[in-house]
Amino acid sequence: MDLNKKIFIRLAVYVSILLTIFFIVYQILHPEITNLFIYLIFLVIGLGLVWALYIEYKAYFSKYDIHKQALDRDLLIKELDRLNTELKTKDEQMLMMSSFAGQGIILINDKKEIIFANESAIKLLNIVDAKTNSYEHRMRHTMIKEQIKKTYQTRQHENYNYKIDHKNLNVKTISTEQNRSNFVLVIIEDLTEKIQLQNVKKDFFSYAGHELKTPITVLRGYAELIQQEIINGEEAIDISKQMIDLIDFMKGFVDDMLMLSRLETFTGGEKESIDLKKLLLDTLAYYQGAIEDKKIEVELDIEDVTFEGDRLDFTKLFKNMIENAIKYNKESGQIKISLKRALNQLVFIIYDTGIGVAVEDQDRIFERFYRVHSSRKEPGTGLGLAITKHIVNKYHGHISIESESNKYTKFTIVI
CATH class of the missing domain: 1.10.287.130 (Signal transduction histidine kinase, dimerisation/phosphotransfer (DHp) domain)
Structure with a gap:
């Protein structure tokens, strides 16, 4: 219940009690009066007094309510202005930070607390959890902390390169002011x-x-x-x-x-529907002379497969893989080729019984110009597997190798 209404009810009760006491005292002092009309007059006077008080209450407190409402409205407007300013500030901060998408972003407030750090920044600088949000406690690289400290002191932008955890990082610290508070924006780029x-x-x-x-x-x-x-x-x-x-x-x-x-x-060229089985058989026919010269046995497991793509890409892919299987195979060796569609994906597997690839070389064979030491006596540009890898990546696929030196090599391509 409104406080003003409580006050009025309390006042009306007090007046009623006073009237009752007055009637009792008056009756004791004047027992000879038996005419109820006199009491009726007193009652009317009392009720009139209560009514007058009520009228006065409405007049007074209506003015009070209007004044209070005006004050409340002013406070509400001020609060809305404050919230709008705060939202605008946050929007500006988020807009500024979103413009650096793909980079590590850290925002530090005037209390030296990290109020925002994206996933890239956390990983690149190994930002840790701490009891306090202070950047000095959450960041472990002294040189970067000194750079941030310098930016706070000078309010000048700083830009340095660091070698951290085998990564080349460029770190920019930018001083920015929001609502008279000095913030520092840290931008980390992995170079x-x-x-x-x-x-x-x-x-x-x-x-x-x-x-x-x-x-x-x-x-x-x-x-x-x-x-x-x-x-x-x-x-x-x-x-x-x-x-x-x-x-x-x-x-x-x-x-x-x-x-x-x-x-x-x-x-590249336009995409078209390619009969991969025919293309693969045509590629094998192209290398038939080299296969016969080495007396290589070829085993095929090829299904009818069509694929939407650039014909030149798949021609080059098949040529590179078959040429390597022949070139690095042994006399009277074996080549097994499989081409299938599984789970709506193209799966191409080629296996040869050649010189193989050592474990230490397997992570690097897809680099440009990288040639395994044992294969350098064979002519080649050193670009074949790099090209194959790029073709597979172009179609969002994956290529893997399984090999053992002087025994076999197996490439699996899934697109």
């Missing part, structure tokens, strides 16, 4: 893959230059011998064949580099 890619590109051009320089030098030497007529007849024919082989190698090397570049930039 490890970018640096590795730069190194790979560097190695790529270095290796490409080396691989092309040697056959070009040999070709020039042969050409000069022919030009000067130092060689002729059968010898010239033999050298011409060697020159053709070198030209074929360089052409294959350039084709592989262009293919790899196309796959890395996700450009």
Whole structure:
């Protein structure tokens, strides 16, 4: 019940009690009065007094209620303004942090407490739980804590690179002010893959230059011998064949580099429905001469499978895998090929009884130009498995290897 109503009821009760006492006392003092009309007059006067009090109550407290409502309205407006400001601040903070998607983000308030840290930041900097939210307790890398401290002191942006847990990290600390409070935004970017890619590109051009320089030098030497007529007849024919082989190698090397570049930039031909069984059998027919030369036994388990994709991709994939199975196989060895569809996925398996791949090499064989030591005597660009891996990735698939040195190698591709 409203407090004002309680006060009025209490006052009315008090007046009624006083009237009752007055009637009793008056009757004791004047017992001779027996006319009830006099009591009726007193009752009317009492009720009139109560009514007057009620009118006065309404007039007074209605003004009070209006004033109170006005105060409440002002307080409500102020609270709404405060909440709107707070929401706006949070929205600005979230908008600022969302603009750094994919990077580690930490927001530290003016009390030096971490009020936000995304999953990337927690993993990259190994942020731990603590009794307090202070960044000094939750972060363990002294150099980064010193960088944050410096940003608080100078209110200047800081930018440093660190080597942490075998990762190359770039850490930016940015001073920002919100509602007169000094916040520090920490942005962590993992540069490890970018640096590795730069190194790979560097190695790529270095290796490409080396691989092309040697056959070009040999070709020039042969050409000069022919030009000067130092060689002729059968010898010239033999050298011409060697020159053709070198030209074929360089052409294959350039084709592989262009293919790899196309796959890395996700450009290629139109997708079409491919009869993979026919394509695989045609590829085997292309290598039939090499298979017969090594007296390799081929065992097939191929189903009728169609797939929507770029024909050039799957032609290259089958060629790379079959060529490796022949090239690194032993005389009178065996190749087993399986092509099926299982659980709505394409499954291609190729097994050979060749030189195998050592355990320590298995994680690296899909790198560009990486060649297992035991396979270096065989001609090749070192790009075949890298291209195969990129093709599989293009179709969101997976390639795995199972091998034992000098016994067998088994590749499984699931797309």
